[in-house]
Amino acid sequence: MVFNHSKQSSADHTSDRFAYERARHLASDDQLAQYAEDSPSLAIPAKSPASGKGKKDFLSCHKDFENETADHSYDNSHNGLSGNPSLSWVTGNTSMDIWLDNGKRSLCDGETCEHGSKRSKQADQNLQLCSSKICISAFEESPSVGSEDRKDRGTAAVAGDLVNQATSSNWFSRESALDSPIRIPSYPSYYGDTCQATESDQVEDRYSPVFDYHGRKHVPIGANHQADLPEWGSQDFKNHIRDNDVCASPMTPVTTSLSCDNVVIDGDDGDKWVGTCVIPMPDSAVLASDVLAYHKMECSCLDAGSIRCVRQHVMQARQKLKQKLGHKTFLELGFGNMGEVVTEKWTEEEEQLFYEVVLLNPASLGKNFWKKLPQVFPTRSSKELISYYFNVFMLRKRAEQNRLDPLHVDSDDDEWQESDDGESSTEEEDSVVESPPADQDVAGEEDDLEEAEIAEEDDDVEDCVYYHLSGYNEKQPSGDINRHIVGESTLHSSMTASNLHHFMEEHDIQDDSCTSYEGQHNGVVSCDAVDISDLHHGLIEDHENLHNEHRNDGLSGLADYGFFDGHSDLKSWDMRYSCGTEKDDFFSTCNVIEEVFGKEPLDK
């Protein structure tokens, strides 16, 4: 058993564990039990599969190459089936195909390299399901015969794939190629006994016997895994008692140079670090009372429900809280960094710039505005940027969504949406009809952002809705949609030229041309390459142009908006933008499936 683990720790624990298990098995004659005990694990998917909902974890194995890999489980089951109780280690098999498939998909995502591994988790659920079923059913067909054949076949097929994969991706070669020899014995009689007959959608059902899971991952044992318990007596009781009402302030940090030998903290000092009191314990009368002074504020605003109204009430609530808590406590609790108030630390120009940067660097195009932001705002710390993003940017965006599509707002649609677009757009290259909605999301989102600004400036929701309605009101046939994708791509190229009219013209010219989506998509990408370098310089002018259009030039602003928002018909926008759940024709896009499964996991 040679494990090619690149990780010290996993090598450690694997061998530890393994030795241990082996010892155990010597004493066991029950083969099944032995396998059950022994088989360590399938590859467990990374925790964040896709932008996935739980379902996505399913077979989207990507991470745990380090410790073990699924690939061999089937091989081992062959061995078991052919009566050979020993574990075999082969470098490829059928299940590897699934693996590689996922990897390939992810790697071809059109995402930037850095996203490769993350994206990899977002493999198309259908496909996974499909291939895993095939894989398993292949074994089920004839559990006791032909296993060698299949193994060989699998090995050959995989070997080729593996090479390709390994060379095509840093990630893959690091994670999987290096670590690939894995051990996954599985239960020999398993498929035959229990799974064969089941006709189930869920692979899990094939392993239905409650406890005997197909690949069981064992808890590693060894000094490198278990905690060292604190020694009795290592604590010094002398003066660690703190009085309740002394809100212990953190001691001056002992400059702790971390030495490997001296990791036992001094109990004496350690006991003093019990936090800084922000709000002391209330007296017992208050504690015992069940009354929380909580009142929803009555709203008598004429424009009740509008952004302005909500903002006003939020501010009122905030002021009230501030009065109750006192300024110092209020800030200590973090209110200084919560909500709209964060804008106070930003100039209007900065805010607009922020919007532009985010807008022009959607993750869907393989960009990462988080990389751009620090360059644009060299004086801002990352904390400030993040704070602004979540407290102001996202909240404003959400304010719009709440009004435009209240039933389908997605809780985590912040960057998730944008990035998923990218994935689906590449994954669906073969489908002209289905991919555009995904890309429209981008446009929709940007529109939405624009809208948010407009709304903030005008303080008028009605206007914003009006903008929307004034766009194309019909549902867009796919031709139109494509046109807008062109618009998208030209948007980016023309932005750098900072010529909105040119932009408009181009739009008109291409209005009728329905070039294939794929080509356009490539266009977008290539435009990006140029853009990235120029974006920076052109940013501000672009921005101004855009906003001038919006604000001052009523007619052209509208037209412009209509263009941006070409798909802005409320209904269609809704469907694509944040829900898509009910639309059958969208199901093949990965992100939509995720949405569906996340919301109604067993429906489809």
Next chain:
Amino acid sequence: MDLISYRPVKSSTLFEGSSSRLRARKISFRRRASSDEPSSEMPPKERIAYFYDGRDVGNVYFGPNHPMKPHRLCMTHHLVLSYGLYKKMEIYRPHKAYPVELAQFHSADYVEFLHRISPNTQHLFADELARYNLGEDCPVFENLFEFCQMYAGGTIDAARRLNHQLCDIAINWSGGLHHAKKSAASGFCYINDLVLGILELLKYHARVLYIDIDVHHGDGVEEAFYFTDRQSTYFTFQVMTVSFHKYGDMFFPGTGDVKDIGEREGKYYAINVPLKDGIDDASFTRLFKTIIAKVVETYLPGVIVLQCGADSLAGDRLGCFNLSIEGHSECVKFVKKFNLPLLVTGGGGYTKENVARCWTVETGVLLDADLPNEIPENEYIKYFAPDYTLKIPNGNMENLNSKSYLSTIKVQVLESLRCIQHAPGVQMQEVPPDFYIPEFDEDEQNPDERVDQHTTDKQIQRDDEYYEGDNDNDHNMEDGP
């Protein structure tokens, strides 16, 4: 005299002089950090300490498209405050855990690497990144180490306050990162604050019970205490871990079979309750209560650590259970009823608003406060559209956990627990009372228990039957670290 009191502890009313083990145990069940003026009229209220770094902990970003969004902590905190819950608890800003503190569990090289690495330098450390499992699920982001220090500091501080009886229940929603391993990151977790908190609690409590209702298996904690290597002269210090989680379908992290029950001395002390998709409130809470009640009865913990990962809620982005917030918080309510010192942490939870809702409700549960369903005006009110309510509907999911499945699981777990009671060498009778910081009162102290002050300072109480040997040991330990 069973309990030897060595050290004065302010305001401790327990263990005056002597008490039988039995009594001590009883007391430890009822023990609450005593308030200075216990009110006879009012039912005693728990003292709740809430830990949150209001300035920074939510302002980190794992990266585009990463489901873990620390901003959820801001939202939770804000919602808790906007419901006025600050009136019923004390709020602390935790210290940032020092590297040495983190290294109480984690290997020093790993901690040091986390400290050193930054997004700008990570490309220079490909090998280390791979070794420590950093990069994909666990990206290196700006202020990563500080983030770890903050959430770990919160849990450590919480444990310390519990240790010192400064509170009865300590809450750190930013903690609960249960996947982190001794020398590696895992599943969005870098530093295992829970293990650190438990280690802290172990300084004062012999038996710490860890309960985990995150949808993912609490593998990091289980692994850390899978067995206790220290051959104690006195008794077993075995942490018991109980995790309810989704298991199968290669669901992360892949461990947590009901058959994993611990090793060596720790055998039967790891309890796993593997579940399938779509488990609903009724099945979950019934199972939870049955098992936890039996666990507490059997193990007699001195303190409970409860990880409340909110990804077991219906509609979570990564989860696959079908719990409502009521069902989830019902578990918290149940654990609270044991009236034991309780450390509550957050954990997973990838649908931000629901995380904030859930933990706010659970803060309310711990405070015995009923919260109106309508969410009050607050900075993040927009996130709670369209209903602006606390409650969320259950998902429309099929429960794949059949009754027979659940009952098989239950039987297995209870069987394991019975083994604890009967296992030679780990009999509960040999386990000391939980509480280790008895009142020191020289006047009342039995003369034959007196020891010189120096020794006193170093010692802890323990059962009399071990007294002689222990004493020797303690003297030796004086020279220790």
